[in-house]
Amino acid sequence: MGEKPTLQSLASSLGVSRQTISNVLNNPQVVHASTRDRVLAEIRASGYRPSAAARSLRSRRSEVIGLRIRPAVDGINGSLMDAFLHALVECSQRRDHRLLLITATSDEQETSEQAALHTTGAIDGCVLTDTHLDDTRPAELAATGVPFVAFGRPWQDRDAGHSWVDIDGAAGTRLATEHLLDLGHRRIAFLGWPTGSGVGDDRRSGWQRAMADAGVAAEDLATGLLDQRTDDGVVEGTQAMERALRAGATAAVCASDSLAVGASTVLRRVSSAETARTAVVGFDDTPVAAALGLSSVRQPVAAAASRVVDLLIERLTTANDPPEPVHDLLTPELVLREFDRRLDQHAR
Amino acid sequence: MGEKPTLQSLASSLGVSRQTISNVLNNPQVVHASTRDRVLAEIRASGYRPSAAARSLRSRRSEVIGLRIRPAVDGINGSLMDAFLHALVECSQRRDHRLLLITATSDEQETSEQAALHTTGAIDGCVLTDTHLDDTRPAELAATGVPFVAFGRPWQDRDAGHSWVDIDGAAGTRLATEHLLDLGHRRIAFLGWPTGSGVGDDRRSGWQRAMADAGVAAEDLATGLLDQRTDDGVVEGTQAMERALRAGATAAVCASDSLAVGASTVLRRVSSAETARTAVVGFDDTPVAAALGLSSVRQPVAAAASRVVDLLIERLTTANDPPEPVHDLLTPELVLREFDRRLDQHAR
DNA sequence: CTGAAAGCGCTTACAG
DNA sequence: CTGAAAGCGCTTACAG
Numbered sequence: 001m002g003e004k005p006t007l008q009s010l011a012s013s014l015g016v017s018r019q020t021i022s023n024v025l026n027n028p029q030v031v032h033a034s035t036r037d038r039v040l041a042e043i044r045a046s047g048y049r050p051s052a053a054a055r056s057l058r059s060r061r062s063e064v065i066g067l068r069i070r071p072a073v074d075g076i077n078g079s080l081m082d083a084f085l086h087a088l089v090e091c092s093q094r095r096d097h098r099l100l101l102i103t104a105t106s107d108e109q110e111t112s113e114q115a116a117l118h119t120t121g122a123i124d125g126c127v128l129t130d131t132h133l134d135d136t137r138p139a140e141l142a143a144t145g146v147p148f149v150a151f152g153r154p155w156q157d158r159d160a161g162h163s164w165v166d167i168d169g170a171a172g173t174r175l176a177t178e179h180l181l182d183l184g185h186r187r188i189a190f191l192g193w194p195t196g197s198g199v200g201d202d203r204r205s206g207w208q209r210a211m212a213d214a215g216v217a218a219e220d221l222a223t224g225l226l227d228q229r230t231d232d233g234v235v236e237g238t239q240a241m242e243r244a245l246r247a248g249a250t251a252a253v254c255a256s257d258s259l260a261v262g263a264s265t266v267l268r269r270v271s272s273a274e275t276a277r278t279a280v281v282g283f284d285d286t287p288v289a290a291a292l293g294l295s296s297v298r299q300p301v302a303a304a305a306s307r308v309v310d311l312l313i314e315r316l317t318t319a320n321d322p323p324e325p326v327h328d329l330l331t332p333e334l335v336l337r338e339f340d341r342r343l344d345q346h347a348r
Numbered sequence: 349m350g351e352k353p354t355l356q357s358l359a360s361s362l363g364v365s366r367q368t369i370s371n372v373l374n375n376p377q378v379v380h381a382s383t384r385d386r387v388l389a390e391i392r393a394s395g396y397r398p399s400a401a402a403r404s405l406r407s408r409r410s411e412v413i414g415l416r417i418r419p420a421v422d423g424i425n426g427s428l429m430d431a432f433l434h435a436l437v438e439c440s441q442r443r444d445h446r447l448l449l450i451t452a453t454s455d456e457q458e459t460s461e462q463a464a465l466h467t468t469g470a471i472d473g474c475v476l477t478d479t480h481l482d483d484t485r486p487a488e489l490a491a492t493g494v495p496f497v498a499f500g501r502p503w504q505d506r507d508a509g510h511s512w513v514d515i516d517g518a519a520g521t522r523l524a525t526e527h528l529l530d531l532g533h534r535r536i537a538f539l540g541w542p543t544g545s546g547v548g549d550d551r552r553s554g555w556q557r558a559m560a561d562a563g564v565a566a567e568d569l570a571t572g573l574l575d576q577r578t579d580d581g582v583v584e585g586t587q588a589m590e591r592a593l594r595a596g597a598t599a600a601v602c603a604s605d606s607l608a609v610g611a612s613t614v615l616r617r618v619s620s621a622e623t624a625r626t627a628v629v630g631f632d633d634t635p636v637a638a639a640l641g642l643s644s645v646r647q648p649v650a651a652a653a654s655r656v657v658d659l660l661i662e663r664l665t666t667a668n669d670p671p672e673p674v675h676d677l678l679t680p681e682l683v684l685r686e687f688d689r690r691l692d693q694h695a696r
Numbered sequence: 697c698t699g700a701a702a703g704c705g706c707t708t709a710c711a712g
Numbered sequence: 713c714t715g716a717a718a719g720c721g722c723t724t725a726c727a728g
């Protein structure tokens with residue numbers, strides 16, 4: 001294979017300065033077209049690739065983005081983050097950036113690890129996911145000067161000083177609720193999580209407002225009747241659906257596909273004519289929902305990832321004059337599946 | 349925050365040479381204990397972190413490992429790779445290495461991307477996953493000099509010149525089959541994929557051998573009777589199980605949890621006394637299997653990831669004298685769940 | 697055990 | 713448009 005080519009060796013064999021080659025790679029428009037073509041041809045022929053370390057040492061940029069990944073507690077909901085991760089890698093790669101992964105057992109460990117990597121120059125910035133109430137990470141990263149963009153709102157302060165991208169969960173559950181209302185349902189339950197999680201409360205609020213708009217009495221929306229609150233999980237979904245049925249529900253909007261899977265087993269068991277009109281809509285449109293034929297609210301994960309990467313890279317390339325923080329709320333879509341189509345035939 | 353400390357600034361304020369500080373970090377045993385402690389205290393106080401770029405430029409090592417991630421086609425089976433990814437990041441981090449992700453739309457793109465990153469020095473080596481028959485990646489990586497360890501056997505040549513770690517799928521299906529035999533089943537079907545996938549054929553062979561050892565007639569093991577071959581998926585599992593039932597099967601060992609989920613719905617529907625003795629065992633012990641109470645074969649993913657990282661780092665730190673290739677086959681375990689326990693009570 | 701020298705391979709000013 | 717100089721912050725020999 002011979003010696004690995006460097007700027008130096010290329011420059012010698014081409015009879016130009018290292019500088020010119022560097023310009024061809026980083027500032028092509030500044031080099032005469034004929035010189036550029038000659039250099040590019042030689043680069044291709046020699047298989048030359050600039051050293052990432054040398055480039056990074058001089059330019060003070062690694063073109064690497066940090067991301068914490070979490071153990072997937074639940075294979076059903078984990079697939080959302082999985083899709084986001086994929087999209088993030090793809091978008092980064094397209095923009096000549098790479099993604100570096102870290103793990104952490106706490107938010108503090110996450111931010112201190114990101115700060116450490118940023119100090120060594122291993123990463124230029126990072127992406128934050130799974131934002132929650134009382135999330136201290138934005139402040140910690142800001143304090144240590146680590147540029148970042150969040151996937152997820154800052155739940156306590158929407159006008160935070162950093163850029164974030166999120167999915168409008170309330171818009172999603174509103175879509176789901178309105179769909180069930182269109183089918184003729186009135187007593188539509190919401191199977192969600194206990195209050196206190198930003199994401200969960202947001203999803204509940206979409207159902208609440210859609211129901212209120214449709215003129216459903218407030219007392220029916222009260223906790224314990226149609227508003228079921230439980231931990232996430234398939235079994236929990238089954239139990240909550242059973243309670244909702246006793247409260248007279250004929251359909252349910254769920255905060256997750258896990259809950260929806262659980263709820264749907266109840267409906268398949270209770271197959272009387274009376275309950276056949278019941279319908280369930282999940283959230284996240286996971287492969288499991290697809291496999292079981294459940295309707296679900298689909299988050300535009302790829303679009304979110306693309307936006308996150310764009311915002312972060314813009315932030316990184318304008319270090320001296322940081323852009324105004326951007327707050328982006330993307331709208332999900334409702335994916336209807338056989339289960340509902342079947343119901344549709346009965347209901348209409 | 350002041351200026352970012354460097355080796356130089358630390359050396360000046362401590363009155364030692366840069367070299368000594370470098371030694372404290374990279375070669376502690378060579379520095380006098382009192383000097384070492386004084387330097388370490390100052391490092392901690394100043395928040396000094398060595399520049400990754402400078403270190404990498406000089407040492408020609410980035411301490412970064414490349415990995416291709418794939419879009420999770422199926423949320424059920426995807427969780428295995430998810431768990432492997434997490435374990436890989438954790439093990440790498442523990443050993444002061446980081447994981448860099450790439451995506452690719454083909455094996456060729458994967459290896460050329462890895463080679464490119466290796467040439468720039470962005471990665472020291474990479475991990476290969478999802479090995480398959482006629483996998484050209486090992487040869488391509490070897491040709492371009494990229495050190496790597498595979499998670500997955502080279503199916504065409506077990507004695508390949510590279511190190512690999514894999515899970516003994518045949519041992520797993522043997523465990524599952526023997527468990528069902530112990531419960532009194534004789535006509536145990538195998539729900540697997542069409543021949544030609546290394547992983548699938550391996551899993552089938554464990555069932556085949558266990559059945560043969562138990563004296564089950566070869567004609568019953570033939571395709572179309574107990575040996576069901578189908579694409580992966582929940583619906584496919586249901587259909588295959590229905591065919592197996594018609595062939596007189598009373599139980600099934602499955603090549604995946606997707607197939608097992610599908611198979612189990614058949615068993616829950618066909619709840620006659622005759623079929624109540626039927627049982628299903630899945631593969632991969634995914635969260636879905638856990639949620640639905642399905643028994644499954646669990647792969648020791650964390651152990652595999654740890655072994656992969658160890659082997660790769662050993663390979664990277666002995667570049668001039670590469671170690672002998674290691675081939676490691678780890679044994680999975682059988683996770684029994686309620687569904688089978690219930691059966692147990694009936695069968696005994 | 698400690699230090700002075702060299703240099704890893706680039707990019708960033710700046711001069712022509 | 714092109715080139716000569718400086719230097720990013722380390723580690724790796726090697727001399728004391």
